[in-house]
Amino acid sequence: MAKSEQRSVSVERHIAAPAEAIFAVLADASRHCEIDGSGRLVRATSSNTPLTLGSTFSMRVRLGVTYPTKNRVLEFEENRLIAWAHWQGQRWRYELEPSDDDGTLVRETFEWGTARWPRSIELVGAHKKNVPSMEVTLERLAAIVETPPAATPDTDADNAA
Template sequence: MDTSSTPSPAPHDDAAALPSAAVQAVWPERVDAGPHAVAYRLAVAAPAEELWGQLADPHRHHEVDGSGTVKQKVTGPHRLAVGDRFTVAMAKFGVPYRMSNTVTRAEPGRVIEWRHPGGHRWRWEFRDLGDGRTEVTETFDYSGLPKAAMRAHELVRTPQDNARGIRASLTRLAARHL
């Protein structure tokens, strides 16, 4: 057998063996948003306008939902503006329900926020990093609730559950843009 034409193996280079997306694989970082808010951020390899467009369309929220509660059935506009209402089919512990929300902030490419009937807010903020990436921050804010409601959320561990969901949502969003 003639091995003279068989190329010799290249020197082992761990970085070269990784897929190109691996350099972007990082975990969401906690953001201090106050004692009654849970927030994490992550750099995503996509323009802020594109990411905002995805999250300002409630019909696409299930694509990035890391909590497993948001379902595909949505009623409402495909591009949210302040004052808009939308309703999302959801399920938790196998129990289906619907959640109606009202948009409280909508600044294209910068922020989209909605309020649940109970008064807590979900916010997505986008900051262009200038290199084709966007820093995305997702926040669950229950600071505007009455003290008894805040305490109830804490007793049933809503902030911890939402922290896990937020980290998973940001990771899913980033994975869509690797």
Template structure:
């Protein structure tokens, strides 16, 4: 039996500046526009993330509300958060975006890490976030950022 991969990551170069791409990620109200998993329904405006420890609230499809605590942050370059149901501890999974400016665009890396997830009842849902699912978000983000940068 092989060890299950609990860290999934995809990357691609996007023909847009890192700052413009980062704005689409760090403003939760923008996230449903590029969510390739069709998992995010809405987030109230005015929650733009600025530092580790910030929390934004997102409503997922199915009306599930999630608080998302920022655990990594470097303006314009890196952002990661751990979601949890309101008032409950984070179950242990993490979403990360890393941006590296390059000539002609930005290398965008998107990672879903569920290696810290301990509640086995959440494993089936976590397994749905495959490389293809993450790539769909990166591709939608790229399309949006490139169109807005043009």
């Protein structure tokens, strides 16, 4: 399928954290504003936490004006995959692939081919604007879940003065 016909864009990032820790943040709708790279999410107004297949959650979104949107989880595999869509149908998906170094490859996808009016998304250029926002989202997600390196313990020799 040609790229223009796919109607989806994805970004990936290796995050130095286990898939379980990353998934816990993604499955908690109250934390979506914390990781949102678009700056459009204002707050979660309702959610079933943790999210599971079929769960719904509502968000306040700012796009010129602030408005509510209700989302439903449409794809779910514990610690591996979660995806949701709102009434218009475009889908946000996170896929997690554990790596050998105890980290995780995280892929975020925005899919507008599932939208009721996919051409409207293309006309306003939302699909192109979402790529930089998704990169920031994964950066913020990494900052939350990555554990800083452990400090080396002081030795007696270091403490002697």
